[in-house]
Amino acid sequence: MEEFVVTPWEVHGAIDYFELVERFGTQLIDDELSKRLKKYIGDHQMLRRNIFYSHRDLNWILDKYEKGEKFVLYTGRGPSSNTHLGHLMPWFFTKDLQEAFDVKLYFQMTDDEKFLFNNELKLDDTRNLSYENALDIIALGFAPKRTKIFLDTEYANVLYKIAVEVAKRVTFSTAKAVFGFTNSTNIGSIFFTSMQSAPAFLESVLEKKNVPCLIPCAIDQDAHFRVCRDVAPILGYYKPAVVHCKLFPSLAGSDKMSASLPQTSIFTTDAPKTARKKVMNAFTGGAVSVKEQKEKGGNPDICSIYQYEYYLFEKDDDKMKELREKCKRGELMCGEHKQILADKIEKFLTAHQEKREKARDKIEDYMLRD
Amino acid sequence: MEEFVVTPWEVHGAIDYFELVERFGTQLIDDELSKRLKKYIGDHQMLRRNIFYSHRDLNWILDKYEKGEKFVLYTGRGPSSNTHLGHLMPWFFTKDLQEAFDVKLYFQMTDDEKFLFNNELKLDDTRNLSYENALDIIALGFAPKRTKIFLDTEYANVLYKIAVEVAKRVTFSTAKAVFGFTNSTNIGSIFFTSMQSAPAFLESVLEKKNVPCLIPCAIDQDAHFRVCRDVAPILGYYKPAVVHCKLFPSLAGSDKMSASLPQTSIFTTDAPKTARKKVMNAFTGGAVSVKEQKEKGGNPDICSIYQYEYYLFEKDDDKMKELREKCKRGELMCGEHKQILADKIEKFLTAHQEKREKARDKIEDYMLRD
Numbered sequence: 001m002e003e004f005v006v007t008p009w010e011v012h013g014a015i016d017y018f019e020l021v022e023r024f025g026t027q028l029i030d031d032e033l034s035k036r037l038k039k040y041i042g043d044h045q046m047l048r049r050n051i052f053y054s055h056r057d058l059n060w061i062l063d064k065y066e067k068g069e070k071f072v073l074y075t076g077r078g079p080s081s082n083t084h085l086g087h088l089m090p091w092f093f094t095k096d097l098q099e100a101f102d103v104k105l106y107f108q109m110t111d112d113e114k115f116l117f118n119n120e121l122k123l124d125d126t127r128n129l130s131y132e133n134a135l136d137i138i139a140l141g142f143a144p145k146r147t148k149i150f151l152d153t154e155y156a157n158v159l160y161k162i163a164v165e166v167a168k169r170v171t172f173s174t175a176k177a178v179f180g181f182t183n184s185t186n187i188g189s190i191f192f193t194s195m196q197s198a199p200a201f202l203e204s205v206l207e208k209k210n211v212p213c214l215i216p217c218a219i220d221q222d223a224h225f226r227v228c229r230d231v232a233p234i235l236g237y238y239k240p241a242v243v244h245c246k247l248f249p250s251l252a253g254s255d256k257m258s259a260s261l262p263q264t265s266i267f268t269t270d271a272p273k274t275a276r277k278k279v280m281n282a283f284t285g286g287a288v289s290v291k292e293q294k295e296k297g298g299n300p301d302i303c304s305i306y307q308y309e310y311y312l313f314e315k316d317d318d319k320m321k322e323l324r325e326k327c328k329r330g331e332l333m334c335g336e337h338k339q340i341l342a343d344k345i346e347k348f349l350t351a352h353q354e355k356r357e358k359a360r361d362k363i364e365d366y367m368l369r370d
Numbered sequence: 371m372e373e374f375v376v377t378p379w380e381v382h383g384a385i386d387y388f389e390l391v392e393r394f395g396t397q398l399i400d401d402e403l404s405k406r407l408k409k410y411i412g413d414h415q416m417l418r419r420n421i422f423y424s425h426r427d428l429n430w431i432l433d434k435y436e437k438g439e440k441f442v443l444y445t446g447r448g449p450s451s452n453t454h455l456g457h458l459m460p461w462f463f464t465k466d467l468q469e470a471f472d473v474k475l476y477f478q479m480t481d482d483e484k485f486l487f488n489n490e491l492k493l494d495d496t497r498n499l500s501y502e503n504a505l506d507i508i509a510l511g512f513a514p515k516r517t518k519i520f521l522d523t524e525y526a527n528v529l530y531k532i533a534v535e536v537a538k539r540v541t542f543s544t545a546k547a548v549f550g551f552t553n554s555t556n557i558g559s560i561f562f563t564s565m566q567s568a569p570a571f572l573e574s575v576l577e578k579k580n581v582p583c584l585i586p587c588a589i590d591q592d593a594h595f596r597v598c599r600d601v602a603p604i605l606g607y608y609k610p611a612v613v614h615c616k617l618f619p620s621l622a623g624s625d626k627m628s629a630s631l632p633q634t635s636i637f638t639t640d641a642p643k644t645a646r647k648k649v650m651n652a653f654t655g656g657a658v659s660v661k662e663q664k665e666k667g668g669n670p671d672i673c674s675i676y677q678y679e680y681y682l683f684e685k686d687d688d689k690m691k692e693l694r695e696k697c698k699r700g701e702l703m704c705g706e707h708k709q710i711l712a713d714k715i716e717k718f719l720t721a722h723q724e725k726r727e728k729a730r731d732k733i734e735d736y737m738l739r740d
Contacts, residue, residue: 112534123531156530157740161493161523164482167558172542175557187545188537191561370527 076108086248138359197228253283446478456618508729567598623653
């Protein structure tokens with residue numbers, strides 16, 4: 001079995017998500033917890049399909065909520081590129097959580113991080129990308145009154161103060177062990193995790209009382225919150241709860257969708273025709289010839305088209321099952337399925353891009369500055 | 371010979387200031403440069419007495435100035451305690467530089483640093499101390515229009531952006547080698563040097579053009595500016611020039627005056643009577659008995675009272691020489707000299723504290739925020 005790597009800055013290999021839960025020391029979302037969440041968020045396909053599948057202290061935060069203590073949501077985006085579909089996935093779930101629990105959401109744009117960890121990007125680039133990415137967040141329909149978006153560099157008057165409180169309690173040894181830093185790592189990258197921890201305590205700082213925080217994020221971000229949770233009690237705050245999703249697959253059929261490979265990622269800013277082309281070029285579980293596929297069927301488990309349906313585009317389980325069966329029986333050819341998905345994506349992008357343009361006028365309603 | 375240590379956070383042993391110039395790779399202020407400075411700042415006792423004695427690129431910045439390119443001054447204060455007389459020493463010189471060259475001064479209060487490097491201090495403490503220390507700066511009479519004071523945590527919207535530009539170009543290896551960090555150092559302390567570098571580029575950033583910067587500081591701060599100067603050309607800025615002073619002696623007759631030993635430091639907030647008591651208890655170069663001292667004389671070179679006169683209180687060289695000779699001939703007893711110095715310090719503190727109280731109403735004229 002190939003060795004796989006999952007850190008906030010590197011994901012490769014065939015990820016075993018159960019193994020990851022062991023490695024990181026998180027908990028699987030079991031049937032009981034899933035049922036408990038269902039009371040609030042309904043029969044959500046991302047829970048049903050174990051896309052959001054792991055957590056830390058989710059039961060605890062529900063206990064708090066049920067006793068009348070509201071939490072805040074906190075999630076984020078590393079603005080290294082335009083938004084792609086993989087980024088939207090946890091945002092959809094976050095929006096559903098926000099509506100279900102009627103809570104505030106802090107949305108962090110880590111323009112500092114993407115600058116510090118990427119030699120190709122200038123701070124102006126990550127700043128501009130933050131604002132471009134914010135348009136996608138707004139286009140999804142997050143409520144402006146309860147949703148506050150901020151850039152690390154623009155909200156530093158507030159965040160840096162919290163970050164140094166965190167940083168004082170994290171040694172280089174810890175950062176090295178958790179993130180795999182070396183002596184060649186730059187000192188901004190070493191410090192950065194403090195900036196990602198800070199928003200977990202933001203509401204508590206602003207409200208001057210301890211407020212629980214729930215962080216929906218992809219599992220590759222967990223390392224930051226392990227550190228954050230260790231520091232929280234020292235600072236007198238609750239440990240943030242976390243709910244983790246799997247990583248959205250690439251059109252190349254392996255690893256996560258990565259903005260550094262634009263041909264295998266669909267960006268929200270792609271022209272619908274461009275997106276269609278990318279889908280048509282995607283890796284599938286098809287056989288070498290149409291003839292062979294009609295005889296032996298396809299393999300949906302390794303097919304990126306199938307994964308796209310499963311993770312995002314086909315919410316109906318019956319239809320999902322039908323797609324799977326038809327593929328396996330050789331009744332649904334890859335070209336045909338690609339057309340089906342491409343239609344859905346074109347339709348989604350056309351509608352999203354319209355909302356995204358309208359978002360330009362609303363952006364100031366969402367931005368948090370000091 | 372005892373090994374001595376000089377870092378921004380640790381000073382001990384008998385400092386050999388010439389050796390330090392070798393260690394740090396700075397330049398001595400030679401007669402020619404001293405003469406050149408004299409044209410602007412006059413016959414300044416801190417140059418005459420080699421209290422400001424070392425530099426980096428001071429000739430270069432004077433060349434620039436003489437060609438019509440004005441520089442900015444940048445100095446700072448680590449707010450770990452109330453201000454003591456040792457802190458005032460370079461500030462007096464900085465003020466004289468500001469007036470001589472008619473230039474802007476940025477005054478950084480590193481409230482983050484003193485919090486990160488000191489387990490006893492909370493961020494609220496270093497913030498409050500910053501404002502207390504700012505009163506002393508204002509009381510010295512810096513011109514409000516040309517002097518801007520800021521706290522790192524309160525000006526982070528501007529500083530953090532510059533700091534990450536610096537931090538991206540400094541590896542942990544470098545920070546470790548320059549500052550002696552270990553794996554147990556906290557990640558905020560590791561990052562901090564970037565925040566101390568940032569103001570060297572502040573005017574360039576705010577004015578959107580390259581502006582030379584001169585940093586007057588005690589020699590123990592040089593490490594930060596070595597790093598800063600290495601990074602400057604990568605960022606497209608001039609390397610800041612630096613002019614270094616020696617460390618103000620303690621009343622215990624060794625090391626530098628340290629706020630952690632309040633009995634051997636005179637604070638600007640000390641009641642004049644308290645200051646007098648501290649002077650009366652100071653370490654001197656006197657003999658074991660009055661009789662012996664009258665016969666053999668005292669040793670001014672190890673005497674803290676003599677050092678105080680030399681560094682700060684007796685500006686007249688002839689009088690200084692007279693004090694020295696009288697001491698060595700056994701004509702000036704320690705008790706008598708202590709009374710003379712205590713009178714001067716009492717007088718200074720009384721006047722300073724009056725100005726310091728008046729400064730409370732002016733503080734907002736000086737503070738830089740964003």
